[in-house]
Amino acid sequence: MDILTLLLIVPVLTVIAIIISRTQNQIRMSAAVGMGIQLIQTVNLIFAYLAERRNGNIDDMLFVKSWMWFKSFNIQFSIGVDGISVALIALTGIVIFTGVLTSWKVDNLSKEFFISLIVLTTGVFGFFISLDLFTMFLFFELAVIPMYLLIGVWGSGPKEYAAMKLTLMLMGASALLLLGILGLYVNSSAAPGGLMTFNIIELSKLNIPIEVQRIFFPMLFIGFGVLGALFPFHTWSPDGHSSAPTAVSMLHAGVLMKMGGYGCLRVAMFLMPDAANEMGWIFIVLTSISVVYGAFGAIVQKDLKYINAYSSVSHCGLVLFAILMSDKISTNGAVLQMISHGLMTALFFALIGMIYERTHTRDIRFMGGLMKVIPFLAVGYMIAGLASLGLPGLSGFVAEMNIFVGAFQHADTFHRIATVVVCSSIVITAVYILRVVATLLLGPVKNNDFNLIKDAIWFERATVVILIIAIAGIGMAPMWLSDFISNSLNPIINKLSMIK
Amino acid sequence: MDFGQFLYMRHEIILSALALIVLIMEISSDKKSKANIIPVLVALFFINTVAGFLPVETGSLFGGMYKTTALIILMKNILNAGVLIVFIQSAGWLKSNFTGNDNIGGYFFIVISSLIGMDFMISAGNFLMFYIGLELATIPLAALVASEKLKERSAEAGVKLILSAALSSGILLYGLSLLYGTNGSLYFDNIASSFQNNSLQVLAFIFIFTGIAFKISIVPFHLWTADVYEGAPVNITSFLSVISKASAVFILIILLFTVFRGIEGIWNSVLYFTSVLTMTIGNLFAIRQKNIKRFLAFSSIAQAGFIPLGIIGGSALGFSSVVYFVLIYLFSNLGAFGVVAAITNKTGKESIDEYNGLYSTNKGLSLVMMLSLFSLAGIPPVAGFFGKFFLFTSAAKQGYYLLVFIALINATVSLYYYLLVVKAMFINKNDVPIETIKNDGYTKLGLIICTIGIIAIGFAGIIFDYINSLTFGIK
Known part of the structure; x- marks a missing residue:
């Protein structure tokens, strides 16, 4: 069995194991x-990937496998x-x-909870x-829909409203996305009447002609952008x-x-570079x-989760911004930012969940001095905050540094002004992070x-x-990850810069 | 004449034999043994469905009045499979409602007659045969709809159905007469080859389209749908919304691709506008429904609005997508109706509000309902996603991007109201949820078949490729 297919099979097996589990303990243990x-597989994948590269394999994509799925439409299951x-x-x-670990105490319908969670993950993997837009779209929707139940059933606050809003907005986005994918597909045959492809x-x-792009x-950009x-x-x-x-x-x-950032980079920018250049502004x-x-x-937010959600909007906006700069350093920064923000925000939300379980409030006005009572969690929160505001030595710094340096490579006024405006977010981020940490x-x-x-x-x-190990690891040894990513950026950047 | 040729009509012959067997059993059994008709009929019909897949020669009979192709046989098999599921699902309802003097055999006889009509209609090579088949398919349905004699709404629904059916056949007949007047023939082949595209013929097409649109409940010919679906017993509603609709879609697409090929430009624009109207109106009304049967009625109207996306442009790939979509729609809708039937027949509860908290008491039913609704909404990994995706792809290939866009918006809107039902079942709290229902073997079997269909048909790429191999050469 090859290494990528296993990434899909293991979650499916896990779901089956959860279905046949009886006690709460069995359920969460199988999850x-x-x-x-x-997780071991993904680490193994990194080493397998590096080994393959060391052996001189210079293909853009490694471990490629394709199976014909719907022959009439030339749809392949391609990975x-x-x-x-x-x-x-x-x-x-x-x-x-770590998500499964933090959910250790979910006891309301825990079986259904873990199944939904893992189905969602399967979609993400x-x-x-x-490598095929059809399967990509399928997995995109598969990752979005369990969210409705996860928020609706196990959420808190105005959960029904939030679940419906999230699902409909993301599905509406996927409608745009599908139209974009179909547009690519229909215009993909080399000659009229030729074979079309989703690959x-x-x-x-x-x-692809500029008019079509x-x-x-x-x-495509908005479709993925909504998720970002x-x-x-x-x-x-x-x-x-x-x-x-x-x-x-x-x-x-x-x-x-x-997934939004990745889709914008891999599909929208990579496949339609002319329009990306023309309409990027x-x-x-x-x-x-x-x-x-x-x-x-x-x-201005007072709820910890809202603060972090808005901070995510800001940080993910930075990812899209860096991708649009279509400069190699900034795009490298975008990918680093995706990883860094992913880890950091996961840490934030995990800690907020743990704090909420103890204090039963997320309103910062009613909290203070947590360092004295729960020092472990408090220190964790502080590290996450420092990573978020870009302290050197943690992952956020590397990512943002790359983005801003890369973005500043553009010599024209428009890009310069945009970069300066975006740079100002460093200061604002420091304000809200330090404010939360202090209060x-x-x-x-x-x-x-x-x-x-x-x-x-x-x-916990x-x-x-x-x-924290992952965040600090990236912060301390960024070049390792950066090298890893930047070689793969070459095809995308070459295609974008050929246009200029 | 070689009598072996009659085997072309194998589907109809077996069904007629089945109808006779039902009648004989009905007469010869006493009150106690009447319930035995159900297992025997289900078993026989299962054999019939399987036998339908045996290879058979194709050709035409009676000087072209009747013809079969591999594709038409596939359509008949799809209808057979649907009716089999309907039979299985209605067993429980028959047992509880048709006691004493009511004849269970009558139910089976009427459904099988209607199915024979549909088979003849799809196989028609002449408009007379088509019309006879259509009437045979429709008229018995009114009796079925009104079969809950003690309920006023059931009788009312029966009258509504027969009136609207009569009106639509009147319009259809008028179209046929115009077509005959301008062509001098009722044979499909003759009409197709001598089509002159004059305005009288276009008018004839519009009338014929209208007549069939009533059956598919395409807006603006949908007004009877919700009332009839609500009034009829659930199992009959599922027959109406799935089998009856599927057969009408099949004959519509056959007529458009063969007889009316000459005025493709006209039917493209007709389909364009009816499609947009049907999707939008079906969706907007579905949002407001409180009764689950009316809700499913409007949802099925909206679903019908997606079908023209495959027909429009007239490509073979679109044809396959429509057949595939109908196949998936059949399993998904029967799944949803199966759950509704299981609940309504046991508890009499039909309001969506009463579904609140269903998951806490009926896990299996809620899950099947959720999968069916997701399939109708077009959410992966269930089959509806694939069905819709292929319809959209075929339409996009023909250049109808705007139509695809409107359809996609509608698909998102439809997701909203499907999620409302999911929300009721899984999220909403209820102090007195519907009690735990003990389903009999038939209901379970029916739901299991639907679930397997909903999950498997999408992933099995071979099914679509098989359908597509049959439509090869159309156009």
Whole structure:
């Protein structure tokens, strides 16, 4: 069995194991073991990938496999990875494993909870290994729909409203996306009446006429952009993230939003470079607004989850912004930012969930001095915050540095101004992060009940430690990851820069 | 004449034999043994469905009045499979409602007659045969719809159905007479070859289209649908919404691709507008429904609006997509109706609000319902996703991007109301949820078949490729 197919088979087996489990303990053990194996697999994939590269394999995509699925439409089940997808798969592996750990205490319909969670993950893994737009779209929708039940059943607050809003907005986006995909497909035959294809590699070799690109590029970019919280389509994100249960917020902000960035890069920009060049400025304006608006939004929020959701809008806006700059350094930064933000936001949401379980409030006005009562969680929160505001030595710094340096390579006024505007978010981010850290963690203990709460237990500690190791690892040795990614960026960047 | 040729009509012959067997059993059995008709009929019909797949020669009979092709046989097999599921699902209802003097055999006889009519209609090579088949398919249905004698709404629905059916056949006949007047023939082949595209013939087409549109409940000919679906017993509603509709879709697409090929430009625009209207109106009304049967009625109207996406442009690939879509629609809708039937027949509850908290008491039913609704909404990994995707792809291939876009928006809207039902079952709280229902073997079997169909048909690429191999050469 080859290494990529196993990434899909293990979650399916895990779901089966959960279905036949009887007790609560069996259910969560099968989930944890299954996702643990999945995590090992993703690490194994990294080494297999590196070994293959060392052996001199210079194909754009490795481990490529294709099976004909619907012959009449030339739809194939086609999988393969490059450095970008391997990195994102590893991210997914870490986030889902820690997500399962944080959900250890879910006891309301836990079987259904873990099944939905793992079905969702299957969609994410499938999305990242797909080389065929049909399967990619299939996995995209598969990753979105369990979210409805996950938020609706196990969420908190205005969960029904949030679940419906999130699902409909993302499905509406997938409608645009599908139209864009069909536009690519129909225009993919070399000669009239020739065989059409959904395959990304084959599509990238074609020269799709600029008139066609002008129509379908915005659809593809917005379609994926909605998932990446592109302004003004980001409104599902704060509501959805704040109502979702902890593990789902982690997965959604940590991984699903990255599908948006990955899709924009791999499909919209890569396959329609002319239109990306021509119309990119519209989206640069929108993403700049995302970055700054998200950061300002985070300043005024009082609910921890809302603060982090707006901060996600800001950080994911930065990913899209960097991709649109279509410079090699900035795009490299975009991928680093995806990984870094994925880990950091997963850590944030995990910690918020743990704090909420203890304090029963997420409103920062009622909290303070947590450092004194739950030092472990408080330190974790501080590290996440510092990574978020880009402290050197943690992952956020590397990513943002790359993005801003890369973006500044553009010499024209428009790009310069946009870059300066986006750079200002560094300061605003520092404001809201430090404000939260100060009111939440430092100072006197505001509520006497808080003196009784206990610090993290084993599975919570495990979650926090795994995520912090990953964040610090990237911060300390960024070149390792960066090399890994940047070789794979070459085909995309070459295609984009050929146009100029 | 070689009598072996009669085997072309194998489907109809076996069905007629089945109808006779039912009648004989009905007469010869006393009150106690009447319930035995159900297992015997289900078993016989199962054999019939399987036998339908045996290879058979194709050709035409009676000087071209009747013809079969591999594709037509496939359509008949799809209808057979649907009716088999309907039979299995209605067993419980028959047992509880048709006691005493009511004849269970009558139900089977009427459904089989209607199915024979549909088979003849699809196989027609002449408009007379087509019309006879159509009437045979429709008129018995009114009796079925009104079969719950003690319920006023059932009788009312029966009258509504027969009136609208009569009106639509009147319009259809008028179209046929115009067509005969301008061509001098009722044979499909003759009409197709001598089509002159004059305005009288176009008018004839519009009338004929209208007549069939009534059966598929395409907007603006849908007004009878919700009332009849609501009034009829659930198992009959599922027959109406699936089998009856599927057969009408099949004959519509056959007529458009053969007889009316000459005015493709006209039927393309007719389909374009009716499709947009049907999807949009079906969806908007479905959102507001409180009764699950009316809800499914409008959902099935909206579903019918997607079908023209495959027909439009007249490509062979579109034809296959429509057949494939109908096949998936059949399993999905029968799944949904199967759950509704199981609940309504046991508890009499029909309101969506009463489905609140269903998952806490009836896990299996809720899951089947959710899968069916997701399939109708076109969510992967269930089959509806593939059906819709292929319809959209065929339409996009013909260049109808705007239509695809409208359809996609509608698909998103439809997701909203399907999710409302999912929400009721899984999320909403209810102090007195529907009690745990103990389903008999038939109901379970019916639901299991539907679930397997919903999951397997999408992934099995071979099914679509098989259908597509049959449509090869059309156009």
